Amino acid sequence: MTASATARVLVIGLDGATFRLIRPMVAAGALPHLGRLLREGAHGVLRSTIQPSSEQAWSTFMTGVQNGKHGVFGFVQRKPESYEYQYTNARSQRARTIWRILSERGRRIISINMPMTYPPEPVNGVLVGGLLSPSVHSRFTYPDGIYDELKRAIGGYIIDVDIETGNLGDAGEARLLAAIAQMTRYRIDAAKYLGRTRPWDLLSIVFGSADRASHKFWKYMDLARLASAQDGKAGVVPSIYRQLDAAVGELLEAFADEQTLVLVVSDHGFGPLKKAFFLNQWLVQQGYMAWQAPGRQTLGTRVRNGFNRVLRRAVHWLDQPWLATAKRAAFALWPDLKGKLHSSMAYAQVDWARTRAYGSGTMGNIYLNVRGREPAGVVAPGAEYETLRSEIIAGLRELRDPETDKPVFEAVYRREEIYHGPYLALAPDIVGLLDPTYHIAAVDWRPAGGAVIAPLGDELLFVGDLTGQHDMDGILIAYGPGVRRGAEVAGAGIVDMAPTILAALGEPIPDDMDGRVVNALFERPLSAGVTSAGPAQPAQEAGDGYSEEEAEEVAARLRGLGYVS
Numbered sequence: 243m244t245a246s247a248t249a250r251v252l253v254i255g256l257d258g259a260t261f262r263l264i265r266p267m268v269a270a271g272a273l274p275h276l277g278r279l280l281r282e283g284a285h286g287v288l289r290s291t292i293q294p295s296s297e298q299a300w301s302t303f304m305t306g307v308q309n310g311k312h313g314v315f316g317f318v319q320r321k322p323e324s325y326e327y328q329y330t331n332a333r334s335q336r337a338r339t340i341w342r343i344l345s346e347r348g349r350r351i352i353s354i355n356m357p358m359t360y361p362p363e364p365v366n367g368v369l370v371g372g373l374l375s376p377s378v379h380s381r382f383t384y385p386d387g388i389y390d391e392l393k394r395a396i397g398g399y400i401i402d403v404d405i406e407t408g409n410l411g412d413a414g415e416a417r418l419l420a421a422i423a424q425m426t427r428y429r430i431d432a433a434k435y436l437g438r439t440r441p442w443d444l445l446s447i448v449f450g451s452a453d454r455a456s457h458k459f460w461k462y463m464d465l466a467r468l469a470s471a472q473d474g475k476a477g478v479v480p481s482i483y484r485q486l487d488a489a490v491g492e493l494l495e496a497f498a499d500e501q502t503l504v505l506v507v508s509d510h511g512f513g514p515l516k517k518a519f520f521l522n523q524w525l526v527q528q529g530y531m532a533w534q535a536p537g538r539q540t541l542g543t544r545v546r547n548g549f550n551r552v553l554r555r556a557v558h559w560l561d562q563p564w565l566a567t568a569k570r571a572a573f574a575l576w577p578d579l580k581g582k583l584h585s586s587m588a589y590a591q592v593d594w595a596r597t598r599a600y601g602s603g604t605m606g607n608i609y610l611n612v613r614g615r616e617p618a619g620v621v622a623p624g625a626e627y628e629t630l631r632s633e634i635i636a637g638l639r640e641l642r643d644p645e646t647d648k649p650v651f652e653a654v655y656r657r658e659e660i661y662h663g664p665y666l667a668l669a670p671d672i673v674g675l676l677d678p679t680y681h682i683a684a685v686d687w688r689p690a691g692g693a694v695i696a697p698l699g700d701e702l703l704f705v706g707d708l709t710g711q712h713d714m715d716g717i718l719i720a721y722g723p724g725v726r727r728g729a730e731v732a733g734a735g736i737v738d739m740a741p742t743i744l745a746a747l748g749e750p751i752p753d754d755m756d757g758r759v760v761n762a763l764f765e766r767p768l769s770a771g772v773t774s775a776g777p778a779q780p781a782q783e784a785g786d787g788y789s790e791e792e793a794e795e796v797a798a799r800l801r802g803l804g805y806v807s
């Protein structure tokens with residue numbers, strides 16, 4: 243351990259937390275513990291990954307490398323040599339995590355509720371899986387038996403809450419908020435129990451409640467009355483931030499001392515969500531994607547289109563929570579149906595022989611239909627590929643909302659412009675970073691010729707009840723020995739967190755990490771040195787690690803958050 247190193251590091255993850263709420267609430271005295279950290283520690287914006295989505299951002303946090311090295315580009319990813327998709331989890335993440343690095347060096351870790359840690363990897367300590375863990379009945383902890391131990395010690399544990407994609411009504415929303423409060427309580431108690439009963443050098447805990455509440459209740463807030471809003475829908479998100487502030491206070495009281503560095507981080511920020519962008523509809527209208535002609539439609543497409551007509555006549559059904567229950571029951575009866583649901587809904591009517599590009603997921607990722615890579619690829623690698631890619635990128639960069647004349651995308655990239663590494667071939671060919679007030683509609687239930695841009699709720703859209711969306715600006719707060727008091731830092735990214743944690747613990751940083759130590763947080767630069775990354779992460783087993791029932795639980799949760807349709 244170097245002279246500047248701390249004995250241990252406490253990481254408090256506040257998924258989706260943003261300074262646009264924290265700063266005014268601190269100024270009004272509504273967040274006393276976070277306010278203390280801002281005054282007595284260092285802080286700044288923490289830039290997320292592209293895309294700013296939890297599965298990519300927390301994978302980057304854990305590994306210190308960008309997507310081309312860890313291989314995660316979305317909650318669902320295209321299976322090689324197919325048009326089908328599978329859900330990502332820890333098996334999709336190919337780089338060494340900080341948990342593994344520290345465990346191999348004999349350091350002791352406790353990780354609680356970090357997304358992308360299911361199935362759990364063996365560690366020198368305890369790992370409790372987070373988002374994408376199917377349920378408390380799965381093997382979501384390492385070692386086995388931690389869930390039973392938590393039940394005995396603190397009364398229970400909740401991995402995540404279920405934000406239905408329909409209108410819950412007042413009673414349903416009250417139940418949801420009670421579940422969020424209980425989830426937060428269990429999370430605090432789990433950290434305090436595990437942190438007091440086991441030795442640790444790194445304890446990390448992630449709270450998901452700000453993200454969940456912001457997705458659903460953002461539009462009800464009055465930003466001028468954040469501190470005073472207590473009741474009704476306007477008070478939901480501020481009340482969650484007050485809960486999290488209290489959680490930070492309890493963890494500081496339990497663990498913060500003269501030898502502990504505290505880092506409070508979020509994987510992305512948050513802001514208002516206003517409109518849907520139908521990416522594949524745009525590709526069709528621009529001539530890059532083609533639907534099957536009526537006379538050439540397969541039986542499956544005709545059945546799907548008939549189903550769509552029924553749905554369009556009964557769109558109000560989609561706003562009912564019972565639909566999610568019915569879908570789960572259907573998957574229980576016909577488990578094979580689930581595995582191909584995403585790709586079949588998105589692509590059942592696509593004429594692949596006439597399609598040159600197609601959109602995937604809810605963020606702005608586009609694949610070209612490449613000959614020799616996709617099953618029915620038509621775009622030749624080389625000059626044709628590059629010409630088409632440049633043409634689509636130019637069109638997306640010029641795309642503007644006709645109502646506001648604002649660009650729909652903040653930036654559009656070729657994949658190699660932002661990613662590099664052994665898994666670049668898994669990345670989308672084009673990556674569009676949306677203006678965060680827009681949401682990609684991954685599945686378009688409407689007939690051809692529909693609007694490309696529409697206000698949420700005006701079209702047949704499963705995420706019509708979501709009102710908040712991720713943006714690139716997360717939070718970073720540091721507090722403890724050697725931290726600059728009251729300093730505001732700039733230029734930090736979530737990719738920098740793993741090397742900063744290693745340096746704070748006096749551990750050499752693997753030479754393949756893309757992040758850097760955020761020395762601006764500290765009075766004196768940390769100097770932990772660099773070491774060889776060592777052998778690559780062992781290849782993961784085939785498959786996604788989910789049973790059929792577990793995969794549907796994960797899919798339902800992601801649909802509720804608007805990440806899949």
